[in-house]
Amino acid sequence: MAKTVHARLYFWNSLGLVRHGFILFPEKNRYVRVYFCIVKFLSTALLFVSTLCYSQLDNSMLFFNTKVDTSHENELFIKIQNLNFMKNNEYATYMADGYTLFGYQLNPQIGYTFARNLSLEAGVFIAKDFGKDQYHKVLPTFSLRYYKKDFKMVFGNLDGSVNHQLIEPLYNFEKVLTNRLESGAQFVLNTRTFDFDAWINWVNMIYKPSGEKEKLFVRLNLNVLKFRNEKWEFRIPLQFTAVHTGGQIDTLNSGSSTDMAYAGGFVLKRLFASGPLKNVYCDVRYAARENGYYFDTIAIKSYGDGLLANIGCVTKFNTDVMLSYWNATNFYTEFGGDLYSSQSRNIAYPKYYESLREIFILRVTQKIELNKGINLMLRLEPNYDMRLTRFDHSYGFYISIDETFWLKKKIKPE
Numbered sequence: 001m002a003k004t005v006h007a008r009l010y011f012w013n014s015l016g017l018v019r020h021g022f023i024l025f026p027e028k029n030r031y032v033r034v035y036f037c038i039v040k041f042l043s044t045a046l047l048f049v050s051t052l053c054y055s056q057l058d059n060s061m062l063f064f065n066t067k068v069d070t071s072h073e074n075e076l077f078i079k080i081q082n083l084n085f086m087k088n089n090e091y092a093t094y095m096a097d098g099y100t101l102f103g104y105q106l107n108p109q110i111g112y113t114f115a116r117n118l119s120l121e122a123g124v125f126i127a128k129d130f131g132k133d134q135y136h137k138v139l140p141t142f143s144l145r146y147y148k149k150d151f152k153m154v155f156g157n158l159d160g161s162v163n164h165q166l167i168e169p170l171y172n173f174e175k176v177l178t179n180r181l182e183s184g185a186q187f188v189l190n191t192r193t194f195d196f197d198a199w200i201n202w203v204n205m206i207y208k209p210s211g212e213k214e215k216l217f218v219r220l221n222l223n224v225l226k227f228r229n230e231k232w233e234f235r236i237p238l239q240f241t242a243v244h245t246g247g248q249i250d251t252l253n254s255g256s257s258t259d260m261a262y263a264g265g266f267v268l269k270r271l272f273a274s275g276p277l278k279n280v281y282c283d284v285r286y287a288a289r290e291n292g293y294y295f296d297t298i299a300i301k302s303y304g305d306g307l308l309a310n311i312g313c314v315t316k317f318n319t320d321v322m323l324s325y326w327n328a329t330n331f332y333t334e335f336g337g338d339l340y341s342s343q344s345r346n347i348a349y350p351k352y353y354e355s356l357r358e359i360f361i362l363r364v365t366q367k368i369e370l371n372k373g374i375n376l377m378l379r380l381e382p383n384y385d386m387r388l389t390r391f392d393h394s395y396g397f398y399i400s401i402d403e404t405f406w407l408k409k410k411i412k413p414e
Contacts (some may be wrong), residue, residue: 087396255295306329358386
């Protein structure tokens with residue numbers, strides 16, 4: 001294998017400084033392969049500016065617990081949360097598997113409001129995949145919720161998954177279908193100029209002595225310098241994720257690992273009060289990862305990064321169209337989307353590795369309100385892998401319900 005050296009490219013575009021890291025140069029012939037990503041990105045950005053908040057694809061119809069009602073006190077309530085889904089991945093490359101996810105999730109809950117801003121709820125989460133007699137998951141759920149003006153705290157089962165709005169290189173959209181529940185603590189603040197969502201998700205708890213490692217996630221989604229008027233919307237998003245696997249009471253004696261990923265960039269949106277478009281937007285993110293393994297005095301680290309550029313529009317008919325360009329070198333995260341990874345997720349090619357990834361993805365979604373509180377989303381995602389020169393696609397539909405029913409009789413503790 002030819003040795004490689006790493007170079008970093010910095011380039012300035014009309015909207016800010018973008019750093020595109022780690023372009024590989026084969027030392028064998030010293031041929032400098034200056035990637036076309038710079039030219040492609042600049043031309044796309046210029047096209048957008050000349051034509052001129054969700055900048056990632058709007059998944060808000062799949063969010064749960066977004067409606068906050070603090071008008072009730074000492075009252076019981078019933079909450080029904082349901083997601084029905086079908087997602088078909090027609091992938092036939094070395095990098096990702098083709099498969100279908102088809103089923104439903106149901107989470108009925110009963111809750112009580114101790115005060116207008118403090119409530120407790122408990123229920124059961126049921127996940128069923130069609131084609132199997134057994135239920136995929138049947139788990140108890142519990143959440144303690146506290147609200148104070150623009151602040152929210154959740155302890156127990158979190159408002160997780162796509163609610164966190166992480167970019168797909170850091171968090172795979174499909175996790176909302178396969179692994180939605182998160183447990184730990186969450187802190188959310190939303191003001192006019194900045195907001196954050198910070199949470200700890202404890203994945204695997206161990207007890208002494210244990211034959212496995214403890215595992216936990218620490219994550220942050222932060223938006224600063226938020227600005228909005230009648231015509232424009234702007235923000236700077238910063239995201240951080242860390243996955244730690246380790247512990248001091250296991251019997252494995254195999255060290256620990258901490259995998260971190262970062263993302264930052266800008267989001268610019270042009271709003272329209274009339275006409276066929278609600279808005280057009282540009283969203284650019286630089287993402288980087290740092291994976292570390294530690295055992296006694298040994299520390300092994302690896303690095304990778306990538307550039308994600310999105311342009312899109314939302315029509316008055318609730319159709320969202322977004323074109324994404326991903327260019328990355330040695331980038332992979334455990335919970336990121338399969339298409340963004342340099343490490344193959346294909347079951348037939350587990351050791352296949354593409355150090356350079358370059359993909360175009362077109363996303364089209366249509367949102368339809370079936371009834372109050374019941375929403376349908378259709379989603380089509382063709383993609384073209386520039387390195388493997390192949391078209392693939394995925395498509396799906398999703399029906400979500402998130403409703404709360406209040407039992408009017410007040411019940412006060414003695």
